[in-house]
Amino acid sequence: MPVTLRRGPHLGPLARYILIRFGISVLLIFGVTLVTFTLANLVPADPAQAALGERAASDPAIVAAFREAQGLDKPVVTQYLLYIAHLFQGNLGTSTQSHNPVTQDLSVAFPATAELALFVIVFSIIIGVGLGTWAALRQNRFVDQLFRVVSLIGISIPTFWLALAAFYVFFYQLHWAPGTGRLSASLQAPPKVTGLYTVDALVAGQYTTFWNALSHLILPGLVLVLFTVGLLVRFSRSAVLDVLNQEYVLAARAKGLSSAAVIFRYVLRGASLPILTIVGLAFGSLLSGTVLTEQVFGWGGIGQYAYKSATTLDLPAVMGVGLVVGVVYILTNFIIDVVYGVIDPRVRVQ
Amino acid sequence: MSRPDLQNPVPLDPALDAPTAGAATRLRFAAVRSRLRLPSAYRRPMAVIGFTIIALWFIVAIFVPWIAPFDPLAQQFDRLQPPGPVNWFGTDSLGRDVLSRTLYGARISLPLALILVVASAIIGSVLGAIAGYFGRAVDEVIMRVADLVFAFPTIILAMIVTAALGPSLTNAVIALLFVSWPSYARVMRSMVLGARSREYVVAGRLLGFSPFRSLQRDILPNVAAPVLVLATLDFGNAILLLSGLSFLGLGATPPTPEWGAMVADGVQNFSDWWLAAFPGLAIFTVVVAFNLVGDALRDSLDPRTAGAVQGVKI
Numbered sequence: 001m002p003v004t005l006r007r008g009p010h011l012g013p014l015a016r017y018i019l020i021r022f023g024i025s026v027l028l029i030f031g032v033t034l035v036t037f038t039l040a041n042l043v044p045a046d047p048a049q050a051a052l053g054e055r056a057a058s059d060p061a062i063v064a065a066f067r068e069a070q071g072l073d074k075p076v077v078t079q080y081l082l083y084i085a086h087l088f089q090g091n092l093g094t095s096t097q098s099h100n101p102v103t104q105d106l107s108v109a110f111p112a113t114a115e116l117a118l119f120v121i122v123f124s125i126i127i128g129v130g131l132g133t134w135a136a137l138r139q140n141r142f143v144d145q146l147f148r149v150v151s152l153i154g155i156s157i158p159t160f161w162l163a164l165a166a167f168y169v170f171f172y173q174l175h176w177a178p179g180t181g182r183l184s185a186s187l188q189a190p191p192k193v194t195g196l197y198t199v200d201a202l203v204a205g206q207y208t209t210f211w212n213a214l215s216h217l218i219l220p221g222l223v224l225v226l227f228t229v230g231l232l233v234r235f236s237r238s239a240v241l242d243v244l245n246q247e248y249v250l251a252a253r254a255k256g257l258s259s260a261a262v263i264f265r266y267v268l269r270g271a272s273l274p275i276l277t278i279v280g281l282a283f284g285s286l287l288s289g290t291v292l293t294e295q296v297f298g299w300g301g302i303g304q305y306a307y308k309s310a311t312t313l314d315l316p317a318v319m320g321v322g323l324v325v326g327v328v329y330i331l332t333n334f335i336i337d338v339v340y341g342v343i344d345p346r347v348r349v350q
Numbered sequence: 351m352s353r354p355d356l357q358n359p360v361p362l363d364p365a366l367d368a369p370t371a372g373a374a375t376r377l378r379f380a381a382v383r384s385r386l387r388l389p390s391a392y393r394r395p396m397a398v399i400g401f402t403i404i405a406l407w408f409i410v411a412i413f414v415p416w417i418a419p420f421d422p423l424a425q426q427f428d429r430l431q432p433p434g435p436v437n438w439f440g441t442d443s444l445g446r447d448v449l450s451r452t453l454y455g456a457r458i459s460l461p462l463a464l465i466l467v468v469a470s471a472i473i474g475s476v477l478g479a480i481a482g483y484f485g486r487a488v489d490e491v492i493m494r495v496a497d498l499v500f501a502f503p504t505i506i507l508a509m510i511v512t513a514a515l516g517p518s519l520t521n522a523v524i525a526l527l528f529v530s531w532p533s534y535a536r537v538m539r540s541m542v543l544g545a546r547s548r549e550y551v552v553a554g555r556l557l558g559f560s561p562f563r564s565l566q567r568d569i570l571p572n573v574a575a576p577v578l579v580l581a582t583l584d585f586g587n588a589i590l591l592l593s594g595l596s597f598l599g600l601g602a603t604p605p606t607p608e609w610g611a612m613v614a615d616g617v618q619n620f621s622d623w624w625l626a627a628f629p630g631l632a633i634f635t636v637v638v639a640f641n642l643v644g645d646a647l648r649d650s651l652d653p654r655t656a657g658a659v660q661g662v663k664i
Contacts, residue, residue: 028501035501040510325502
């Protein structure tokens with residue numbers, strides 16, 4: 001590969017790569033605002049009617065006032081520019097249903113989903129990659145077949161149905177799990193630091209609250225873990241299998257390295273790029289899965305908020321959710337891209 | 351069928367059977383199998399099970415008026431009856447037979463998922479082929495739009511679109527179409543990029559083939575298989591997404607016997623487990639079946655994961 005001499009003097013390839021990735025992410029975020037805005041403006045149903053109810057909507061003066069207050073009377077391009085201008089001020093508009101600023105609603109809903117999603121993704125990566133690697137090393141043996149069946153069930157089972165079944169069995173029949181929500185009704189939310197109840201309770205030293213929050217987390221968490229693990233097992237298995245065929249793995253074994261050394265230093269390192277890609281994808285489907293699971297467990301997170309605002313045509317809230325989720329997803333993929341570059345120097349020079 | 355010639359075994363297609371797997375017994379089995387002249391995908395028992403389940407569900411969907419014991423919308427006096435001799439799967443909160451509704455559900459989910467998969471495969475493949483073949487600005491525009499769609503988790507974007515269009519099954523399909531074409535576009539684009547510079551394609555272009563003819567005659571036959579596999583695997587996904595949207599109340603509207611909507615009924619009366627259990631099982635069996643068949647098809651296309659690396663261990 002020819003080396004260009006005009007390259008910036010102080011930027012190493014890694015820094016340049018991160019900068020380019022960052023630029024692409026920022027562009028994508030702008031794209032996301034465009035998508036949410038366009039979709040919200042496609043609505044054939046009249047948001048004024050949905051927000052005001054039939055009686056108020058029959059009065060033209062009230063409708064006009066509502067349209068002016070929401071900026072619906074201005075041209076579309078102006079509306080978009082206003083939307084962006086407000087975004088930079090951290091203003092996502094006011095929900096037409098709760099009459100709170102959307103940012104305020106989201107600041108309650110977002111940590112709820114984040115707590116669930118973080119819990120799930122951490123456990124899924126450990127379990128999924130572990131089992132996937134194990135299955136690859138024992139290809140076509142009993143363990144491999146068993147995990148294949150488990151992961152097939154994991155990705156084929158409807159999340160919302162599994163959530164309901166888990167709720168029925170462990171709450172209604174066995175009374176092992178606590179009911180819906182993030183905390184039992186008798187307990188107060190811990191003082192807000194991060195918004196994650198488990199973390200906040202620990203910070204405040206409220207151990208009863210901590211255990212209660214954790215026990216509420218387990219059942220919806222396990223439902224989502226099964227699905228995410230299903231994805232990760234399949235893909236990490238095939239990623240590890242690909243690497244096992246490489247000659248450098250054969251060479252490592254031939255020079256007498258221990259199995260553990262070969263697996264951790266050679267195989268998993270080589271398989272880490274495709275596995276990372278799948279972690280990014282799994283994170284996206286996890287966010288989708290939470291929407292359905294939150295509904296069953298009354299979790300009060302982004303998913304339930306999205307559902308509520310989508311069914312009531314609460315446009316500012318819908319746009320807010322779309323934006324936040326899109327940005328989280330893009331940021332995750334940005335982080336994954338950066339890790340790519342750190343792990344594999346070849347990626348940087350592309 | 352003649353006896354297989356064990357002295358001169360016929361090896362499988364060398365591309366499918368890497369030398370690492372070439373034990374003598376394996377070759378003999380290959381000889382027996384190749385005489386059966388079945389596509390390799392169907393030799394796998396799992397694929398056969400999957401295919402059977404799919405066939406059964408399609409038969410149910412076609413002949414359901416003769417199979418179902420009751421009308422799916424007819425209300426009986428006995429509401430919320432547990433499974434029994436008359437209503438095998440029990441009755442729901444309006445006294446409708448859950449078995450009949452579950453069977454009729456096949457008439458809704460299967461055709462819609464089929465339409466969704468075929469349409470998104472066609473749209474995605476055409477856009478991907480155009481992007482890959484022509485490159486440059488066209489490529490940039492199409493793939494950046496695909497990136498944008500990928501920047502959202504599927505069901506959330508589909509939720510926003512369905513909400514914008516108004517909840518109905520048709521709009522749910524349109525919304526899912528909107529979110530599911532990019533994966534086909536990506537696969538197709540990378541395949542076309544790979545095929546574009548092959549000698550036979552270049553030869554065709556030098557003979558004066560139009561881009562359309564070149565794509566259709568030279569490239570398409572060589573890139574169709576992966577798209578087909580993707581579509582099979584995607585079918586299960588389509589069923590899950592459609593029923594998920596209906597579960598949220600953004601798809602089927604009452605009294606349509608749609609599986610996801612029926613599970614949602616079960617949330618309202620969750621102590622009556624049979625309301626949700628059977629439609630959920632229906633979704634699960636269809637999705638598992640398509641994943642089994644899709645997996646087998648993919649394995650037969652990608653020999654590396656199909657058993658060619660057997661015996662590698664650490």
